Amino acid sequence: MREVTFEWRNSLCTTDFPCTAYEDLRQRVAGSTPFNTLAWMCAAERALPAGEQLQVLLGWRAGQLQLCLPLVIACERFGGLPFKIVHHLGFPLSDRIALLATLEPRPTRQALRQIRRRMPHALLQLNELPGSTEPETLLSQWARFSSTVEDRLSCRAPVHLISDTDRQEVSGDPRYKLRRARKRIAACGAQVRRLTPDATSMGPLLDAIREVEAVSWKGDEGVGIFADARRQQWMREAFIALAGEGRVRVVTLELEGRCISYRLGLFEQGRIYDYNLAFVPQYADLGSGRVLLEEWIHWGLDEGWSWIDASRVSLENSSHQLHERMTGLLEHRRWSFYSWRPSGLCLGLGLRLWQYLKPRLQALRAKRAAARARLAVTTDTPLEGRDAVPSHSQR
Structure with missing residues (x-):
């Protein structure tokens, strides 16, 4: 069998980049997402x-x-x-x-040596890898x-099949929440819209939803996808390109022609x-x-979609x-590979030390909290027996 030939490039955006070969590889890898596309x-x-x-x-064979x-x-x-850290682009x-990657064990090890030689680092960290589909050979060999x-x-993202x-009304508490939301929306005259933008219409649509995010809590706290100039550039270029490929879907709630709430999705x-997603606070x-999540489901029924995917959520709380409607969960993992360089050994030692100390510190905090709680109960409890102040009847 032929050996794998490795090649380094400084950019994905050059005219001579092998775009067709890249897309062919992406289609062959299980779990590939729109966040792997060249556009993104x-x-x-x-x-x-x-x-x-x-x-x-790049790794080539035959x-x-x-x-x-x-x-x-x-x-x-x-x-x-300061430490040198390597992340996956994105x-x-x-x-x-x-x-x-579709490599066998030996070229997988060679790939890691290539990375360490070309990009000397303390830590190589890969975030948001789907736990069930990532190439075990590559990860286990690097480990x-x-x-x-x-x-x-790092995450358990709910998904809905x-x-x-789904053609029937959802049961339980979500049913009443949906009914109330629909009544309020109908009462104020707002309308739900489905949008499949192209490269031309995506720009103005991004401007509209960016305005919604800016006045939402995400804008206030600076955590949105349009939070700074760098993110705005990234989102604008990515979504215009992805819309040109037919990969963008948006559901909006509009009042008098103005977007007041939206969900932005990649398909x-x-x-x-x-x-x-974001909404204008005054219409919270x-x-x-x-309601817009329900619209995703109805759109999926109309066009034969298979899944609605939360994409990413917080690990805690x-x-x-979609937790109300989920039929499954998809785990995300964060893999951290510490090098054998002095800086990597130092960081790795720090990690192991923290992993040793953390449960002990947590147990100590819990013990102290329990002791404080017992002390508070003892202090607030009335005295009894011979130490109690006698009442008139006892005298």
């Missing part, structure tokens, strides 16, 4: 901040692309000290990525050749990824988010409304 990746590359460098590792890893190296501080706004490894759960039962192979009592 090239927009992420153009939005890279100063100080972050992109290196793209003229077929079997590996494409766009990696970004940057300097991050831990404990006040972090942190790519909700879910698959590693585009064997790292000084320290951490495989950590669309079926004929691929019968699955809608519910990527972003309408309950539009749940997630408030995504």
Whole structure:
């Protein structure tokens, strides 16, 4: 069998990049998402901040692309000290990525050596990898050749399998919440719309939903997808390109021609990824988010979609409304591979020390909290027996 030939590129956006081979590899990798598309990746590359460098590792065998890893190296501080950290391009706004690799164990190890030689680092961290579909060979081989490894759960994203039962009204508490929301929306005259923008209409639509996000809590806290100039550039380029490929879907709630709430999704192979939503605060009592989520389901029934996917949620205390309708969960993992360089050994030692101390500190805090609670109960409890102040009847 022929050996894998490795090649380094400095960009995904050059005219000579093997776009057809890349897309063929993406289609062959299970779990590939719209966040792996060249449209998304090239927009992420153009939005890279100063100080972050992109290196793209390609692996070829017999003229077929079997590996494409766009990696970004940057300097991050831990404990006040600078360390070189490598991430997959798209972090942190790519909700879910698959590693585009179909390599066997030996070339997988060679790929890791290539990365360490080209991009000397303390830590190689891969975020938002779907736990059930990532290439176990690649991850297990990289784990064997790292000084320290951490495989950590970062997210449990709810998903909903669309079926004929969705043609019936949902049962339980969500039914009454939906009914109330629909009545309020009808009373104020707002209308739900389905939009499949193209490259021309996507720009004005992004402007409209960016205005909604800006006045929402996401805008106030600076955590939205349009929070700064870099993110705005990334989102604009990515969604215009993806809309040109027919991958964007939007459901909006409009009042007098103005968007007051929206859900923005990416569509691929019968699955809608519910990527972003926001609403104007003064219309918060309408309950539009749940109604627009229901609209995703109805749209899916009309056009034969298979899945609605929350894309990403918080690991703890997630408030995504798809939890009410989910038929399953998809785990995201964060893999951290620490190198054998002194900086990697130092960070890895720090991780192991923290993993040793953390449960003990948590147990100590819990013990102290229980002691304080017992003391409070003792202090508030009336004295009894011979130590109690006698009442008139006892005298």
